[in-house]
Amino acid sequence: MMNRIAISILPLLTMLIWSTNSMAQGPSRAEFMASSCLVCHGQEAKGALKIPPLNDLKVSDIKESMIGFKTGEERSTIMGIIAKDYSKEDIILLAEYIAALPD
Protein backbone atom coordinates (compact mmCIF):
# COMPACT_ATOMS: atom_id res chain seq x y z
CA MET A 1 0.00 0.00 0.00
CA MET A 2 2.66 2.52 1.05
CA ASN A 3 4.71 1.52 -1.94
CA ARG A 4 1.87 2.22 -4.32
CA ILE A 5 1.30 5.63 -2.81
CA ALA A 6 4.99 6.40 -3.03
CA ILE A 7 5.10 5.31 -6.64
CA SER A 8 2.15 7.48 -7.62
CA ILE A 9 3.31 10.52 -5.65
CA LEU A 10 6.94 10.46 -6.70
CA PRO A 11 6.50 11.70 -10.28
CA LEU A 12 4.19 14.46 -9.04
CA LEU A 13 6.74 15.56 -6.49
CA THR A 14 9.49 15.52 -9.09
CA MET A 15 7.36 17.63 -11.40
CA LEU A 16 6.52 20.06 -8.64
CA ILE A 17 10.15 20.51 -7.62
CA TRP A 18 11.21 20.79 -11.25
CA SER A 19 8.58 23.42 -12.07
CA THR A 20 9.14 25.58 -8.98
CA ASN A 21 12.85 25.36 -9.71
CA SER A 22 12.43 26.64 -13.26
CA MET A 23 10.06 29.35 -12.06
CA ALA A 24 12.63 30.49 -9.51
CA GLN A 25 15.10 31.07 -12.32
CA GLY A 26 12.72 33.74 -13.64
CA PRO A 27 13.16 35.49 -16.96
CA SER A 28 16.45 35.18 -18.81
CA ARG A 29 18.76 38.19 -18.83
CA ALA A 30 17.76 38.88 -22.45
CA GLU A 31 14.05 38.69 -21.64
CA PHE A 32 14.52 40.92 -18.63
CA MET A 33 16.43 43.56 -20.60
CA ALA A 34 14.05 43.41 -23.57
CA SER A 35 11.03 44.04 -21.35
CA SER A 36 12.17 47.66 -20.97
CA CYS A 37 12.40 48.04 -24.76
CA LEU A 38 8.93 46.62 -25.29
CA VAL A 39 7.38 49.28 -23.06
CA CYS A 40 7.92 51.65 -25.99
CA HIS A 41 8.17 49.32 -28.98
CA GLY A 42 4.98 47.42 -28.05
CA GLN A 43 4.54 44.17 -26.13
CA GLU A 44 5.33 42.06 -29.18
CA ALA A 45 7.78 44.62 -30.61
CA LYS A 46 5.20 45.43 -33.28
CA GLY A 47 5.65 49.17 -32.76
CA ALA A 48 3.38 51.66 -31.06
CA LEU A 49 2.19 55.06 -32.31
CA LYS A 50 5.28 56.54 -33.98
CA ILE A 51 7.76 54.11 -32.42
CA PRO A 52 9.03 51.68 -35.05
CA PRO A 53 8.37 47.93 -34.84
CA LEU A 54 11.37 45.70 -34.10
CA ASN A 55 9.86 42.27 -34.65
CA ASP A 56 10.49 42.40 -38.41
CA LEU A 57 14.19 43.26 -38.04
CA LYS A 58 17.07 40.80 -38.33
CA VAL A 59 19.60 40.27 -35.53
CA SER A 60 22.20 42.21 -37.54
CA ASP A 61 19.80 45.16 -38.13
CA ILE A 62 19.05 45.53 -34.42
CA LYS A 63 22.69 45.13 -33.49
CA GLU A 64 23.89 47.69 -36.03
CA SER A 65 21.17 50.21 -35.10
CA MET A 66 21.92 49.84 -31.39
CA ILE A 67 25.65 50.31 -31.93
CA GLY A 68 24.96 53.29 -34.22
CA PHE A 69 22.75 54.85 -31.56
CA LYS A 70 25.37 54.12 -28.90
CA THR A 71 28.19 55.79 -30.80
CA GLY A 72 25.96 58.62 -32.03
CA GLU A 73 26.57 57.71 -35.68
CA GLU A 74 22.90 56.94 -36.06
CA ARG A 75 20.86 60.02 -35.14
CA SER A 76 17.96 59.58 -32.77
CA THR A 77 15.71 61.41 -30.38
CA ILE A 78 15.75 58.83 -27.60
CA MET A 79 17.64 55.69 -28.62
CA GLY A 80 21.08 57.29 -28.18
CA ILE A 81 20.37 57.85 -24.50
CA ILE A 82 19.02 54.32 -24.09
CA ALA A 83 21.68 52.49 -26.11
CA LYS A 84 24.71 54.13 -24.54
CA ASP A 85 24.58 52.12 -21.33
CA TYR A 86 24.34 48.68 -22.96
CA SER A 87 27.53 46.68 -23.48
CA LYS A 88 28.19 45.07 -26.82
CA GLU A 89 27.47 41.65 -25.26
CA ASP A 90 24.11 42.85 -23.96
CA ILE A 91 23.26 44.40 -27.34
CA ILE A 92 23.88 41.00 -28.97
CA LEU A 93 21.67 39.27 -26.37
CA LEU A 94 18.94 41.86 -26.93
CA ALA A 95 19.16 41.65 -30.72
CA GLU A 96 18.94 37.84 -30.66
CA TYR A 97 16.01 37.87 -28.27
CA ILE A 98 14.03 40.58 -30.09
CA ALA A 99 14.69 39.20 -33.58
CA ALA A 100 13.32 35.83 -32.45
CA LEU A 101 9.95 37.34 -31.45
CA PRO A 102 7.19 36.32 -33.88
CA ASP A 103 6.72 38.67 -36.87
Ligand code: HEC
Ligand atom coordinates in the same frame (compact mmCIF):
# COMPACT_ATOMS: atom_id res chain seq x y z
C1 HEC B 1 11.31 55.61 -24.55
C2 HEC B 1 10.85 54.76 -25.64
C3 HEC B 1 11.84 53.73 -26.17
C4 HEC B 1 12.47 52.73 -25.48
C5 HEC B 1 12.39 52.41 -24.00
C6 HEC B 1 13.25 51.98 -26.46
N1 HEC B 1 13.09 52.54 -27.70
FE1 HEC B 1 14.00 51.88 -29.43
N2 HEC B 1 13.21 53.46 -30.43
C7 HEC B 1 12.42 54.45 -29.88
C8 HEC B 1 12.25 55.53 -30.85
C9 HEC B 1 11.45 56.81 -30.64
C10 HEC B 1 12.96 55.13 -32.01
C11 HEC B 1 13.20 55.95 -33.30
C12 HEC B 1 14.63 56.53 -33.19
C13 HEC B 1 14.72 57.68 -32.19
O1 HEC B 1 14.24 58.75 -32.49
O2 HEC B 1 15.25 57.48 -31.06
C14 HEC B 1 13.52 53.81 -31.72
C15 HEC B 1 14.26 53.06 -32.63
C16 HEC B 1 14.82 51.84 -32.38
C17 HEC B 1 15.48 51.00 -33.34
C18 HEC B 1 15.64 51.29 -34.82
C19 HEC B 1 14.43 50.71 -35.54
C20 HEC B 1 14.49 50.93 -37.01
O3 HEC B 1 13.58 50.42 -37.69
O4 HEC B 1 15.41 51.60 -37.50
C21 HEC B 1 15.94 49.90 -32.68
C22 HEC B 1 16.71 48.72 -33.27
C23 HEC B 1 15.54 50.04 -31.30
N3 HEC B 1 14.85 51.22 -31.15
C24 HEC B 1 15.82 49.12 -30.33
C25 HEC B 1 15.50 49.28 -28.98
C26 HEC B 1 15.95 48.40 -27.94
C27 HEC B 1 16.79 47.14 -28.15
C28 HEC B 1 15.48 48.92 -26.76
C29 HEC B 1 15.73 48.41 -25.35
C30 HEC B 1 17.10 48.37 -24.93
C31 HEC B 1 14.71 50.11 -27.09
N4 HEC B 1 14.75 50.30 -28.43
C32 HEC B 1 14.04 50.89 -26.16
C33 HEC B 1 11.88 54.45 -28.61
C34 HEC B 1 12.26 53.61 -27.57
